[in-house]
Each structure stands twice: as C-alpha cells, then as structure tokens.
Amino acid sequence: MERRIFLKNSAIGTSLGLLYSCMPEGTSSNEEPPRTLTLSHQNTLMALLPSFLGSKLLGADGSKDFQGFFSDFEKTITTLPRYTQKEVFLLLDLLGSRVTRFLLTGIWSPFSSTPREELDSAIGEWSRSSLGMRRNAYEGLRDLILGTWYANPIHWQKIGYPGVPIL
Amino acid sequence: MLEDPIGPHLARWNVARGENFEKDTVLETDFCIIGSGAGGAVAAAMLSAKGHRVTIIEEGPFKYQKDFHMLESEAYPDLYQESGARKTKDHAIQIFQGRSVGGSTTVNWATCFRTPETTLRHWETHFGVKGIETETLSPWFERVEKEFSIIPWEVTPNANNLMLARGLENLGIKWQSIKRNVKGCRNLGYCGVGCPVNAKQSTLVTKIPEALDAGAQLISEMKALKFQFKGDQISELICVPMVKNVEKKIKVSIRAKQYILGAGSIGSPALLLRSEAPDPHKLIGKRTFIHPVNVSAGLSEEAIFANSGAPQSVYTDHFLQSNPATDPVGFKIETAPMQPILLSQVVRGHGDAHFDLMAQFPYISNMIALMRDGFHEESPGGEVHLRSDGSPVLDYQVPPYLWEGFKRAWLQMAEIQFAAGAKFVLPIHSSTQGFSKWSDAKKEIPNLPSELFAAKLFSAHVMGGLPFGEDPKRSVLDSFGKFRNLGNLTVVDGSMFPTSIGANPQESIFAFSYRNTDALLHRI
Numbered sequence: 306m307e308r309r310i311f312l313k314n315s316a317i318g319t320s321l322g323l324l325y326s327c328m329p330e331g332t333s334s335n336e337e338p339p340r341t342l343t344l345s346h347q348n349t350l351m352a353l354l355p356s357f358l359g360s361k362l363l364g365a366d367g368s369k370d371f372q373g374f375f376s377d378f379e380k381t382i383t384t385l386p387r388y389t390q391k392e393v394f395l396l397l398d399l400l401g402s403r404v405t406r407f408l409l410t411g412i413w414s415p416f417s418s419t420p421r422e423e424l425d426s427a428i429g430e431w432s433r434s435s436l437g438m439r440r441n442a443y444e445g446l447r448d449l450i451l452g453t454w455y456a457n458p459i460h461w462q463k464i465g466y467p468g469v470p471i472l
Numbered sequence: 473m474l475e476d477p478i479g480p481h482l483a484r485w486n487v488a489r490g491e492n493f494e495k496d497t498v499l500e501t502d503f504c505i506i507g508s509g510a511g512g513a514v515a516a517a518m519l520s521a522k523g524h525r526v527t528i529i530e531e532g533p534f535k536y537q538k539d540f541h542m543l544e545s546e547a548y549p550d551l552y553q554e555s556g557a558r559k560t561k562d563h564a565i566q567i568f569q570g571r572s573v574g575g576s577t578t579v580n581w582a583t584c585f586r587t588p589e590t591t592l593r594h595w596e597t598h599f600g601v602k603g604i605e606t607e608t609l610s611p612w613f614e615r616v617e618k619e620f621s622i623i624p625w626e627v628t629p630n631a632n633n634l635m636l637a638r639g640l641e642n643l644g645i646k647w648q649s650i651k652r653n654v655k656g657c658r659n660l661g662y663c664g665v666g667c668p669v670n671a672k673q674s675t676l677v678t679k680i681p682e683a684l685d686a687g688a689q690l691i692s693e694m695k696a697l698k699f700q701f702k703g704d705q706i707s708e709l710i711c712v713p714m715v716k717n718v719e720k721k722i723k724v725s726i727r728a729k730q731y732i733l734g735a736g737s738i739g740s741p742a743l744l745l746r747s748e749a750p751d752p753h754k755l756i757g758k759r760t761f762i763h764p765v766n767v768s769a770g771l772s773e774e775a776i777f778a779n780s781g782a783p784q785s786v787y788t789d790h791f792l793q794s795n796p797a798t799d800p801v802g803f804k805i806e807t808a809p810m811q812p813i814l815l816s817q818v819v820r821g822h823g824d825a826h827f828d829l830m831a832q833f834p835y836i837s838n839m840i841a842l843m844r845d846g847f848h849e850e851s852p853g854g855e856v857h858l859r860s861d862g863s864p865v866l867d868y869q870v871p872p873y874l875w876e877g878f879k880r881a882w883l884q885m886a887e888i889q890f891a892a893g894a895k896f897v898l899p900i901h902s903s904t905q906g907f908s909k910w911s912d913a914k915k916e917i918p919n920l921p922s923e924l925f926a927a928k929l930f931s932a933h934v935m936g937g938l939p940f941g942e943d944p945k946r947s948v949l950d951s952f953g954k955f956r957n958l959g960n961l962t963v964v965d966g967s968m969f970p971t972s973i974g975a976n977p978q979e980s981i982f983a984f985s986y987r988n989t990d991a992l993l994h995r996i
Contacts, residue, residue, distance in 0.1 A: 359823035361831075384549035385557060386717075388859060425823070432821060432902070440925045441563050448557070448817050451826065455812035456545040464827075465834040466779065466812050469542035470660055472668060 338390035341379055346397040350375065350450075352416030353400075356428045357450045362463070374453065381453045393449065396442055409442055474656050474670040477681045478536045485684040489534065490693030490713030490720065497724045501527040501689070504709055504728035506696045506743065509575015510981035511965035512734030513675030513683065515989040520686035522993065527689045527726060528680075529711060531739070532572035534692040536676060540666030544813040547665035551579050553738075561857065561867040564924035565764060566817070568932040569736055573692055574676030576736070577978060580932070581663045581783040581809065582652040582672050584622045585975035586613050587983070588789075594796060594847055599970040600942040602951040603987075612983040620653040620673045620982060627659055630781025632807045635770065635837040637786045639892030647788045650806075653978070654782075661780045661809050694724065696735065697862070699747040704959045706731050730960045730996065733938075734985070737967040741856040741937035742864030750957035755948050757856030759939060760866055761846040761972035762931035766878045767808070767818060768885035769829075769906075770837040770894030777834055783809035791884060792974060796847030801877035803841040804975060805885065810836065818928055820902040829898070839888065841881030843874055846936065846971030856937055870929070875922035878929075882920070886913040902926045933977050938963050939970035946970075953988030954995065962992045 342350070351371055355363055363369050382393050399405040400416070407413045412427045419427075431443045454460055461468055502525040505512045512528060520526045535550050548556030553569040560567065570576035587609070595601040616622065626649070629637060640647040657671040670677050684690060693714045699706045709731060711724040733740045741757035749756065784806050792802035810818075815836070819829045829836075845851045854868030882899040889897045890910040897913055898906035901920050907913035920927075938955075940963075941947030948956055953968050955961035964985035966977050973980050 357822045359825075359827050361824045361827045384555045384717075386554050386863065388861060388863065389554065389557065428822065435923075437562065437924070444563065444925055447822050451816040451822070452813050455816040455830070461812055464812065464830045465832075467777070469662070470780070472658075 338387060338394055340383065342375055342397070345401040346394070347371075347375055348417055349397055349400045350378070352419070352424065353428070353446075354450065355421060356425050357447060358454060362454075362460075377457060378449065378453045381449060381456070392445070396446060399442075409439055476537055477670065477677045479538060481681065481684070486687070486689040487534065487684065488689070488691045490691075491715045493713040493720065493722060493724055496722050499527060499724065499726045501525045501726065501728045503527070503730050503732060504529065504726045505732040505734060506709070507575060507734035507736060507739065507965060508573045508680055508690065509570060509675060509734060509736065509965065510577050510978050511985040512732065513574070513577075513679035514982055514985040515732050515734065515964045516683035516688050517679040517686070518986060518989045519993075520683040520688040525687075526683060527691065527728070528683065529694045529696055529709070529726065530573050530575075530690065530692045531695050531714075531735070532570070532692065534573045534690070535578075535666065536573070537668060537670050540668040542660070542662040542665055542668055544665055544811050547579065548813070551666055560854065561865045562924065564870070565762065565868060565929040565931055567738075567762065567866065567934060568930065569738065569934060572676075573680060573690065574674045575734075576932075577674035578666060578676045579664055580674075580976075580978055582654050583784045583806070583976040584617075584620075584651045584653050584979040585973075587980040588792075588974050590792075590796060591971065591974050595941075595970055598797065599939065599946060601940055601970070602942060604951075609983065609987070612986050613979070615986060616979060616982040617651075620678060621655040622651050622653045622979065624649050625652045625782055625785040627657075627782065627785075629785040630659075630661065630778070631774070631776045632778040632781070632809075632837045633784065633786040635772070635776070635892040635894070636788070636805065636807050636839055636888065639888035639890075640788055640790075642891040643888060645788060645790045645888075647786055650785050650787055652782065652785070657782065659781050661783055663783055664809055665811070691724075695719065696743050697723075697746065698743065699731070699749065701747075701749075701958070704750075704957065706958055706960055728960075730962065730992065732989070732992075733961060733963045733967075734965040736965055737934040737937050738856055738864050738866055740963060740965055740967045742858060744938070745856065745858050745864075746862050749955075751948065752957070753945050755939065755946070757937050759846065759853045759970065760856055760868070760937040761853045761935045761969075762866070762868060763842040763933040763935075763972050764845060764868075764870065764874055764878075765840050765842050765930040765932070766881055766927060767900040767930070768839050768882055768889060769818075769898040769900060770839070770889035770892070771832055771835050771896040771898070772837060772894055773835070775834045776837045778807070778810040778837060783807070791841075791881070792844060796844055796974070798848070800880070801848065801851065801873055802844045802974070803877055803881050804844070805839055805841050805881070805888070808838055808840050810838065818900055820900060820926075820928060837889070837894065839885040840930075841878070841885060842933070843877050843881075844972055844974040845874065848873060853936060866934070870924065872922065878927065879918055879920060879922075883914065883917045886910065886917060900928045933966075933972065935966040935969045935972050935977055938967040940968040941970060952991035953984070954992070962988055964988050
C-alpha cells in the first residue's frame, strides 16, 4: 500500500496503477534509499548513456569506461532529499524491468541488447511524450545524467568553459 | 579580498550545529527566529541590538567564504534547497531557494529593487494592507540601502548584460542599471554559488555577524519541525538536529516569548501546516507566487562568457507598464549567469544536439522574463502541500494567462536579441530548433505549444502563502506581519506578500522585516 501511495505521489507516479502491478517487490517508503547503484542500475545506465550524452562526447561507438561516472552519479544522488533519492532508484528499477521499461520507453528487450539506433529513436520518442508521467521520468533522468557529467571539471574544456577564475 | 567577517570570530560567538546535540534538549530564549535569510537575519540583528535574547534556527549548514570555491557541484548541495533540484509538484518548474546561513541572500545574484509603487498600491486597494504608503516605507528602504550597501552598478556590464542593453537601445526601449548589494565587488560573476570574496552584502556577512556580536545564538543544521500551542500562544518549537541532511533521532525544544518566522515562502507555510496552526479560512500556503521565468538564448559571433562578470546589471520594466489586475501579464526582462551544470539543465534535449549547443558555451547569451504573477484573477498562484514525510512541495499550475505571457516574452526577447546582433536565437522550448532571422521567430514563436516540460521554466523568487492585510477572510497576518490567530508569532519573510512583487524581492524582504520587527517591538 505504501508503495502504491508513493508511486501515486512521486515524480514518475501519476496514475501508475498499471506500472505498479508490474513492479518487482522493492523497498517500502519507510526504508532508507540505497546508497549505491546495483549492477542492474549500472547496466541500465551503461546502455542509456551513449544516447543521452551523444557520440560527439563519447566517440562514435559510445564505448567508455563509465565507472567514474557511476561514482559521480551516486554522489549526486546522495545529495538529494531522501524522497527524491527513492524516486531515482525507483525509476532505475522501472527501467530494469521488462514491462515497466516498455511502458516508459517503448522498448521491450533489455537495453543492453537493444541496437543503439533503436535506443536513440526510443529515447527521442520518450523525450517528446505527451504523457506527463513518461515525460517527467525522461526529464528527471536527463537532468541527473547531464548534471553529473558537466559537474566534472574534466568535461569543461570540451564546451569551452574556462573554469573558475583564480583569485 | 575583504576581511573575513566570520572565521576569526567563531570562537567567541554563540554558534552550534545539529551535530552538537546528543540528547533531547530544551532551550529558552526571548525571541526564536526561524530562518537566517533576508527576513530572519534582519529581525535577529534588530532585536539583538536592543539587548534581547535571540536564538536563530537555520535548517541549512553554516558555510562561508572558506567553503565557497565557485563550484556548482559544491554549492547546490550545500547552499540550495533540495540540492538545487527543488521543483513544483508536477516537476515542471525548477525552484532555486537558498538553504544555508544567509538563506537565499547567500546565493542570489545581488539584485535589488524597492517594492514597485504599482505593487504597493495594488496591495492597498485589493488586499487592504495598511502602512505601505510610499512616505511610510521610504525610511525603511533608505536604511536597508545604507546598511546593505545597495548602490547602482557603475562598472561596465558584462557582455551578457550588454547584449540586453544594446538590443533595447537599438529598439528604442528604455533600460536601466540594476542596484546591487555589494562592497568591493571583484566582478567575478559567481554570486550564485557563494561569494568567494565577501563582497556580496548577504545577511551571511552583515546581519548574522551583527546579531552574533550582540549576543544572539545561531544554531545551524536544525530543522524546525512543528510548533506546540497552549491556548492562543506558541508554547514551544520542536526542532530536529541534522548531520549532513540526516535527521538525528532526538529533539530540541525551544521555548520563547515570541516566535519570528523567516523560513521562506515554502518553508514558513509548511511549518504552520505541519503544526496545524489555527487557520479558520484555510489560507495557509495558498496564493503562493514564483515570478515564473522563461528563457531565450542567443548565439553571437563574439565571445560572451555569461559566467563572468556581475550576473545582473541591466533590466527593463518596459513590459510591466500595464494594469496588472486587468491586463495581460507583465514581465521584467533581465539576464542570468551561466555555468556548466545550469546550462546543461536549460538546454533542451540530449545527445549530440544537446552537446552542439553546450559546445557554444563561450558564445551563448541569454535573457530571462520574470512574470508578475498573482495580480490578475486568472493568476491564482500555487499552494504549498505537505508530502507524507512532512516535507513541503509547491503545487503550481501554469494557467493560460501565463502561457500567453511566456510566448509574448519569447517574442520580445528574440526581437531584442536580434537587435543586439545575435546571429541565432533559441527560445528554450523543445518544439523549436531556433531561428536565424527575426522574421522566422516572429512567425513561429506564437505557435509554440503551451506544454510543460517542453518549455524549461524556472523560479528564484517564491512569495506569498501567508498573506498580510486587514481582512481576516483573505489574510492570515495583520498588515504588520502578526499572525492573526496566535498571540506570539510574527512573519518577516516573503510569504507575507499577497501577490508577487514584480521585481526581485530581496530588498523588499529586508525592508518589510525591519518594519514588522519594529512593529513587534512596539506591540510587546
């Protein structure tokens, strides 16, 4: 019941009765959110990052060692309020589960086995969704990924940001 | 670099943090002030100077110059509500509010305006607020301007602000210089992440040190949970100490003769809602306003570097010259500073298209339009709600009245940007790829869908939720900030305003806090 209320009130939970029924069992709203990404979360992000960040940042094949990014991503999440942390982990859970992934992104197969072109197209559709719940989930994930990326000074030179002035 | 007004004095000041509390504790004081920003700190300094015992409670940490490294990655978690990710209930509008000692004055862009005459007269006429005649308020504004070093910015504006000035001039539209609360400003441009040289005259470096010098107590990382009542009086404030945003499982009770609320226009109504404060007309938290902001980016051939230089030094009120109660919404146009994280959130989309614009960082200028919400019946504002864990969230629906204003503002900003020499203009809305010609922009901007999330909307000014006035059916405070249904509560922050201000609210909050605190001293 708590989970249903949480979903209903959460960033990604508008009228999510169907999604709720498809959800794997997880934490209740009284529990502390996890502190680290699970392997499943990492796999989800690993598959999505090339589409979100683009080939101009990552190279044509999108291959990159994302371990440093995962660590930064976890740090970003831990600075958020507890209810937002829960929403982020819930979203990653939803994206790792077949039915809810399909409802959010239109992709049935695991992201890791989905061709890049198909992922790019699906995320593009996701970003234009007129359904508030889907759009909200996209925006939340997008902001976290891009915010985490550009928080790291090693990525500033590529956009021409000179960094902070020396006092 | 200016003298550090905090570090050398900490040892002799009465300061504590949440982590210093190990067991349930009861504290006694004369005045308990919740919040250390524009409202709370002014009240604290005024009361301490008169010899009263004052305890200031601040939810955020006590960070100051030594902690300010001009990094967004540090500033958002340390200095902003919800790490800078606070949003409206539907997540469609991002809200920037401070949460550290100094409140939003620690992270704002040092922009100061007196409360506009149009706004004051509207409050008088439509809300029956008394004691806000120009001549009555002028001494308070004069005092504030002197004490916070609020003076016109006479340094050449940065390139981002010059774009605004040049575009307006070329269109024959009047612009003005912004007054800023700075002293010895190095023109760095990083006001929004904590001034690293103590130049910004935030309450962090002015009124808080003054209050502490006069014997006030400051407790940071202390969350005000709820008031307890005895009859029509607040008997105590129950607080929870925090360590790095995690609540300790103990409580700190503060027993005071008077309570002063300055926790901001989401935090203050939320505290009263959690406390189930008397509210016979169900007004608490309603009519909350945010100056919703939309953005237009411009690309120039010459470098702009909107990260560098005073963030806001030029503005125009040309589009506010209307009757706010009857006409389409008016808006103020200013600019905003840009740093990588903020820009990454503003630019729509993802992937290569997102990077293509990010890679133009040095050449991007911007303009922002602040909607004057709350004056027209079609702009009713939002409502503060409590989540199941008691934390607040603002439910703010964007009515058609405001969408019309956003589109008009995108049009006006695009015209100004082209007139200033921008080669490309991009209204921040995912349904457009931007325009190389004003004629194309003029044709297509009115057709942009009125769609949340497609348009990136912001707010850095939250006002209302505990309106003042003389009509008990429309106001929870009297005209001088006294909570009508409790004998010992006064409100000194922006939540007292019955509409938005129509200008950046910092100076208004300073002045009205002085005024309300002075009235309190005469009352008791």
